[in-house]
Amino acid sequence: MDPLADGLSDTVRTIRLERTLAVLRDRFGSDGAPAEPVDPPEVIARHVAAAVRRRIETESDDERRIALANRLLAVLESDEGMPGSLHRLIASSGLTAAHAPRQRPPSLTDAAEPTSLATELHTELATADRVDLRCGVVRRDGLLLLDGALSELRRRGVPFRVITTAQPGATERDAVDRLVRWFNATVRIGYDPRAARSHANAWLFHRVSGDDTAFVGGANLSRASLTDGMDWTSRLSGVATPELLRKFAATFDEQWGSAAFVPYDPARDAARLDAALAGGGDGAAALGTAGLDVRPLPHQQEALTALDTARGDGRRRNLVVAPTGTGKTVLAALDYRRLRERRDLGLLYVAPRDEAVERALRTFRETLGDDGFGTGFVDGKPPRRRHLFASIAALEAHGIEQLPAERFDVVVVDEPQPACARLLGHLRPKQVLGLSVASDLGAELREHFDGRAVYELPLCDALAAELLAPVHYYGIADDVDLSGAARKYGGYDADDLDRRYTGNDARADAVLAALREHVPDVAGMRAVGWCVSAAHAEHMARVACESGIPAATGAEALRTGEVRLLFTSDEDTLDVPEIDTVLLLWPTDDPARFLRQLGAGLPRVPGKSALTVLDLIGGQRPEFRFDLRYRALTGTCRRGLRRQVEQGFPGLPSGSRAVLDPAARRIVLDNLSARPRLSREQLAADVASHGDLPLAAYLHQADRTLSEVYRNGGGWTAARRAAGFATPSGGPAEDALLRRVAAFAHVDDAERAEVYRRLVDVDGPGYGELSEREQRLARMLLFTVWPKRGGMASYPAGLARLRRHLAVCAEIAEVIDVGLDAARHVAAPLDATLAHVPLASHASYLREEILAGLGYTTLRRVPGNHTAAAAWCPATNTDVVLIGDGAGEPLGGERFRWRPKHALSASSPAGRRYRQHRERGSEVVLFLRREPAAEGGPATFRCLGNATYAEHEEDPLAITWRLHRPMPAELVTTADDS
Numbered sequence: 021m022d023p024l025a026d027g028l029s030d031t032v033r034t035i036r037l038e039r040t041l042a043v044l045r046d047r048f049g050s051d052g053a054p055a056e057p058v059d060p061p062e063v064i065a066r067h068v069a070a071a072v073r074r075r076i077e078t079e080s081d082d083e084r085r086i087a088l089a090n091r092l093l094a095v096l097e098s099d100e101g102m103p104g105s106l107h108r109l110i111a112s113s114g115l116t117a118a119h120a121p122r123q124r125p126p127s128l129t130d131a132a133e134p135t136s137l138a139t140e141l142h143t144e145l146a147t148a149d150r151v152d153l154r155c156g157v158v159r160r161d162g163l164l165l166l167d168g169a170l171s172e173l174r175r176r177g178v179p180f181r182v183i184t185t186a187q188p189g190a191t192e193r194d195a196v197d198r199l200v201r202w203f204n205a206t207v208r209i210g211y212d213p214r215a216a217r218s219h220a221n222a223w224l225f226h227r228v229s230g231d232d233t234a235f236v237g238g239a240n241l242s243r244a245s246l247t248d249g250m251d252w253t254s255r256l257s258g259v260a261t262p263e264l265l266r267k268f269a270a271t272f273d274e275q276w277g278s279a280a281f282v283p284y285d286p287a288r289d290a291a292r293l294d295a296a297l298a299g300g301g302d303g304a305a306a307l308g309t310a311g312l313d314v315r316p317l318p319h320q321q322e323a324l325t326a327l328d329t330a331r332g333d334g335r336r337r338n339l340v341v342a343p344t345g346t347g348k349t350v351l352a353a354l355d356y357r358r359l360r361e362r363r364d365l366g367l368l369y370v371a372p373r374d375e376a377v378e379r380a381l382r383t384f385r386e387t388l389g390d391d392g393f394g395t396g397f398v399d400g401k402p403p404r405r406r407h408l409f410a411s412i413a414a415l416e417a418h419g420i421e422q423l424p425a426e427r428f429d430v431v432v433v434d435e436p437q438p439a440c441a442r443l444l445g446h447l448r449p450k451q452v453l454g455l456s457v458a459s460d461l462g463a464e465l466r467e468h469f470d471g472r473a474v475y476e477l478p479l480c481d482a483l484a485a486e487l488l489a490p491v492h493y494y495g496i497a498d499d500v501d502l503s504g505a506a507r508k509y510g511g512y513d514a515d516d517l518d519r520r521y522t523g524n525d526a527r528a529d530a531v532l533a534a535l536r537e538h539v540p541d542v543a544g545m546r547a548v549g550w551c552v553s554a555a556h557a558e559h560m561a562r563v564a565c566e567s568g569i570p571a572a573t574g575a576e577a578l579r580t581g582e583v584r585l586l587f588t589s590d591e592d593t594l595d596v597p598e599i600d601t602v603l604l605l606w607p608t609d610d611p612a613r614f615l616r617q618l619g620a621g622l623p624r625v626p627g628k629s630a631l632t633v634l635d636l637i638g639g640q641r642p643e644f645r646f647d648l649r650y651r652a653l654t655g656t657c658r659r660g661l662r663r664q665v666e667q668g669f670p671g672l673p674s675g676s677r678a679v680l681d682p683a684a685r686r687i688v689l690d691n692l693s694a695r696p697r698l699s700r701e702q703l704a705a706d707v708a709s710h711g712d713l714p715l716a717a718y719l720h721q722a723d724r725t726l727s728e729v730y731r732n733g734g735g736w737t738a739a740r741r742a743a744g745f746a747t748p749s750g751g752p753a754e755d756a757l758l759r760r761v762a763a764f765a766h767v768d769d770a771e772r773a774e775v776y777r778r779l780v781d782v783d784g785p786g787y788g789e790l791s792e793r794e795q796r797l798a799r800m801l802l803f804t805v806w807p808k809r810g811g812m813a814s815y816p817a818g819l820a821r822l823r824r825h826l827a828v829c830a831e832i833a834e835v836i837d838v839g840l841d842a843a844r845h846v847a848a849p850l851d852a853t854l855a856h857v858p859l860a861s862h863a864s865y866l867r868e869e870i871l872a873g874l875g876y877t878t879l880r881r882v883p884g885n886h887t888a889a890a891a892w893c894p895a896t897n898t899d900v901v902l903i904g905d906g907a908g909e910p911l912g913g914e915r916f917r918w919r920p921k922h923a924l925s926a927s928s929p930a931g932r933r934y935r936q937h938r939e940r941g942s943e944v945v946l947f948l949r950r951e952p953a954a955e956g957g958p959a960t961f962r963c964l965g966n967a968t969y970a971e972h973e974e975d976p977l978a979i980t981w982r983l984h985r986p987m988p989a990e991l992v993t994t995a996d997d998s
Contacts, residue, residue: 137253138165138246144233145169150226152272154183157190161243163198170203180205183281186296193293197286208281211296222268232258234265270911277914279318314387319477319485320351326475326846327355333770339454339469342477344619346487348455349380352432353387355453365429367407372435374398374411375595381409412439420446436465444468457619458612476844479615480655483673484989488622490630490675496534497683498638500527510723517606518553528563534634539601542569547601549587550617557587591616597623604635609645611652637684646691655990662692700734704742712745715834726838730762737827751825758828762957763804764835768843769863773836776801780829787816796873797858803868803877807884845988851966854943857896861965861985866958870947874898889922898943899933902961905949913986916946919978926972934979935969946981
């Protein structure tokens with residue numbers, strides 16, 4: 021490689037290269053960039069290894085090469101020198117060197133090489149202590165080639181796990197049966213067609229010595245893959261490519277535990293597999309409605325668990341938020357099935373439109389296994405049936421007040437609309453469940469769901485879980501500049517946009533040109549263009565028809581296939597799951613609207629490989645928030661979002677992509693940088709302009725964030741006082757305590773929020789009146805306020821002292837409410853041995869809370885003095901691991917590799933405790949550092965939950981932990997963004 025060749029060069033700057041650059045400086049447009057914090061060891065080691073290899077290759081014989089290598093190792097003070105000749109130790113009973121897998125760099129195996137993949141596999145299988153196979157195809161001819169090696173594997177009792185898929189016309193069921201019955205393999209099958217293409221095939225050979233190997237690529241269990249050279253396969257080894265091997269092993273383990281791949285038993289599951297291989301989906305449909313066993317997917321189970329928790333806390337009106345296409349109706353049916361287990365409960369299901377009524381009714385019947393369940397109602401007089409499925413329009417037409425208020429025990433509202441507030445205000449059911457694509461329903465509707473969602477599945481998580489069609493997003497520069505456009509009700513004035521867009525043939529032509537450029541088969545697409553008005557839609561449809569693309573403004577024409585392109589401004593009436601292209605023809609920074617517009621094309625249906633999104637991006641006013649819409653897509657904070665845009669959105673889930681053309685990219689980056697910072701005086705003026713509002717209401721109406729309120733040392737109480745509004749009285753240490761209020765912005769689990777609110781209530785219980793668990797939470801709160809004790813003589817005295825500061829207590833309560841409302845995850849208790857500790861996996865904590873909660877902290881050993889990345893807590897027999905920036909990375913969703921930055925060895929007392937914690941009966945809990953919840957507040961840690969030691973590497977030490985609960989998808993994809 022020539023580092024001075026024209027174009028981008030990514031190489032280490034050496035002394036020799038510096039001398040050359042001094043002469044050719046003008047030729048380079050960059051002086052280079054420092055390695056990222058996590059990279060230097062790898063960068064340096066790779067550079068030195070390449071230099072050593074080049075030098076060793078210049079020697080003519082092995083003896084001189086070994087002598088040179090030993091001199092280098094001596095400089096490094098290493099005891100890994102070699103004797104006078106090269107030999108490998110073959111540590112396996114009855115194995116000769118001729119049969120041992122060779123240590124060699126990554127290689128490709130195909131028919132052009134003298135050794136076929138089948139021959140290589142025989143060698144690997146003979147020495148493996150555990151075998152994992154991930155393949156899309158299993159055939160008899162492939163098994164025949166490996167019959168002897170697999171029979172020997174079974175004789176030796178070697179565990180053999182196989183993940184495969186039900187590919188019609190490829191996999192043979194009797195071959196899968198033979199794997200189970202003859203070769204004692206444990207098999208899991210993915211019946212969803214997505215599983216067939218989502219990951220590379222691989223053979224993984226594990227050995228207790230650590231000399232693992234793998235073949236990755238075209239590793240199907242068929243003669244074509246094994247001998248005929250139709251597929252190329254790359255060989256990896258734990259010696260030459262340990263990092264890649266670990267990642268493939270982690271991916272396999274993650275898939276093995278995934279609900280997408282189900283255990284296969286020939287005696288039980290042969291009929292289902294036969295139906296799937298015959299092209300009948302997963303075979304479940306063949307069972308008929310009465311026999312269909314509908315089970316929740318992992319995200320649905322999380323939502324059901326969250327509902328159980330909320331109802332256990334006394335909440336009867338709950339909201340679940342998830343993107344269109346993720347099975348919210350199935351979730352509602354599963355929830356209702358559980359509620360009616362003891363007795364029949366009258367059900368009202370409210371659909372957003374008439375077309376959705378029949379589909380919801382069918383879903384409930386299938387889930388309940390009852391063909392006669394419920395009755396649909398879209399017009400006329402509602403039937404007097406115990407279980408009714410109706411559109412909100414039909415209920416309004418009939419008269420909401422005509423419904424008996426106590427007729428229904430359970431009310432499910434799908435995509436709540438403003439009229440639903442009147443319905444929910446009239447009815448008195450035992451349980452209410454709302455289903456929505458966004459949590460921002462408006463103040464009136466939110467009151468009917470206790471102000472917040474109990475569960476939210478972000479779009480990025482749904483994409484990562486392959487619940488939706490992958491998104492191919494293209495941001496295209498728009499010539500219409502909106503920097504001078506009028507604003508109204510927190511967004512652009514629709515009438516002003518209508519005047520700018522309707523009749524603008526040049527812009528319409530540019531839209532259609534972009535459509536032809538990015539959609540290969542315009543004649544075969546199903547597309548919707550979201551317009552700002554009906555007149556805009558009519559104009560776009562006319563221009564499209566004149567250009568040769570049949571288009572309409574009525575959804576029925578698109579549904580029947582009469583046209584392939586629909587232009588509309590009505591987001592509430594479109595229900596065509598086959599839509600595979602979405603055109604965003606006017607700007608909205610409302611994430612709820614953005615999600616609804618994308619949602620039209622997100623459901624997976626046969627034949628849809630991806631959703632193509634074309635977004636017209638023009639110059640915007642400073643108030644416009646690109647970060648809100650892109651956060652919905654990426655799950656990334658504002659700071660991380662800049663990096664995503666600059667680097668081409670590398671953090672998107674697999675299969676999805678986002679591309680901005682150069683002009684659109686400049687517009688977006690300028691907008692992300694231009695959010696004006698308010699001075700304290702400007703913040704006070706803005707608070708005054710909105711009137712006397714609670715904190716949450718102000719943030720919503722002013723479109724502000726907590727960070728904007730607490731930036732530059734400001735705060736809510738100070739802003740209200742400067743605005744002239746009344747606040748509670750102060751206290752002797754108010755100024756110092758108000759500066760700590762931002763530290764509570766991260767509180768995001770219901771139990772902690774509820775207890776903290778009671779603790780800051782001036783009329784709340786005293787410390788001695790609290791339960792043991794509540795006292796632990798009280799200590800967590802007090803050390804959040806005073807990390808270094810702050811003169812606190814005792815915990816009861818500290819709580820009493822805090823309550824003397826009325827304004828501080830009131831502000832803490834308001835900040836906690838805002839933080840809890842922003843929570844978008846399901847917190848779950850730690851494992852049983854730590855069930856008494858009020859910490860929850862996936863919730864966020866300060867260092868002070870973690871150490872207090874797990875019993876490390878006392879009045880003498882305060883958390884403010886603890887700066888280490890780990891702590892041993894004897895009181896709870898637990899090791900706390902605090903993973904900071906660049907100190908680790910996820911290996912899939914269920915494994916995490918920790919690279920301690922402090923001096924630590926595997927043989928040290930802490931190192932032995934980590935490796936032997938299961939034998940010793942101790943626990944390990946991991947926490948991952950994240951950005952502060954509010955600017956001015958301290959950094960937080962997301963609890964990854966209990967973890968079990970899996971393996972470790974030396975020099976430097978790196979420990980891989982197996983998480984008991986999978987990480988949230990946004991942490992897997994953005995773990996390095998912080």
